Amino acid sequence: MLEHALNLGAYLFCIGIFGLITSRNMVRALMCLELLFNVVNINLVTFSNYFDTEQLKGEIFSIFVIVIAAAEAAIGLAIVLAIHRNRGSTRIDQLDLLKW
C-alpha cells in the first residue's frame, strides 16, 4: 500500500504540472498549484505513517506546508484580483509587463 499511495501521488503530481503549464487562466494555475502542494503532503504523510510512527515528523511538516499554501493562495489571489482590475483580463500570456 505504500507504493500504491506513492504511485497515486506521482500521477497527481504530473497532472498538476500539466495543468499549471497549460492553463490560460490565472486562477486555474493557482488551483493546480494547490493540487501540487497537496500531493507533496500526501507523500509526507505516507512516509510518516510507514517509517516514522513514533515521532510523526512528516505530519508536522505537512502542517507547515498547509499553512504556507494557505498564505500563498491568499496573496496570489489578491494579485490576480489587482491584475484583473487594472487590465480587464486574466490571461496569463498577456502578463508581459516585466519583459524586456
Add this chain to the structure above:
Amino acid sequence: MIKSTESLHEILFLFLEVGLILGSLGVVILTNIVYSAFFLALVFVCISLLYLLLNADFVATAQILIYVGAINILIVFAVMLINKPQSFNFFPSWTTGDGITCAACTGLFFLLITTISDTSWSEIYLVTQSNNIVEQDLGGNIQRIGYLLLTEFLLPFELLSIILLVALIGAITVARREKILEMRVKSQALQAKEDFPTS
C-alpha cells in the same frame, strides 16, 4: 481480523483513488472554471479521507478545515469576482504546446513509477526501525504532534504565525480599492491650489 481491516483499507483506497483521478482530470481539463473549482473541492475531500486511512487524523481534520473551508472558498470567490464570458464547449482545444507538455508529463510519470517500483522499501523500513529508539509513550496522535510542535519545532511554529500575519496584511493591501488613495491625492492637489493660487 487484521486481514479484513487490510482489505477494507484497500477497497476504500481504491474508491478514493478513482475519485482523485477523475477529480484532478476535471480540475485541469474542463473549460468552465466554476466546475474546476468544485472538482478541486472533491480532490481535497478525497485527500483528507486518504489521510484518515493513513492514521493521520489531525492532518485530515486540518485539511478539511483549511483547504475545503478556507482556500477553496477563497478560490470560488476569486472566480466569482472575475467575470468571464461563457464558452460553450466542455473541453478546450489543444495546441501544440499542450501536446508537448502532455508527452513530457507522461514521461515524468513513468519515470517516477519506475523509480518507486525499483526502490527497496523493506530495506529502508528495517533501517528506520533500527534507528528509532523507544520514545516516551505520549498517547494519541494529537498529543504527540502538540508536544513536538511546542518543543522541537517551536521556532518554525512561531515563524508560521508571523508568515500568516504578513500574508493577511499583504493580501488586504494588494487587493483593496484604490479610491482612497485617489481621493487623498485629489484633496492634496486642491489644497495646493488654494495655498498657491495662480493669478
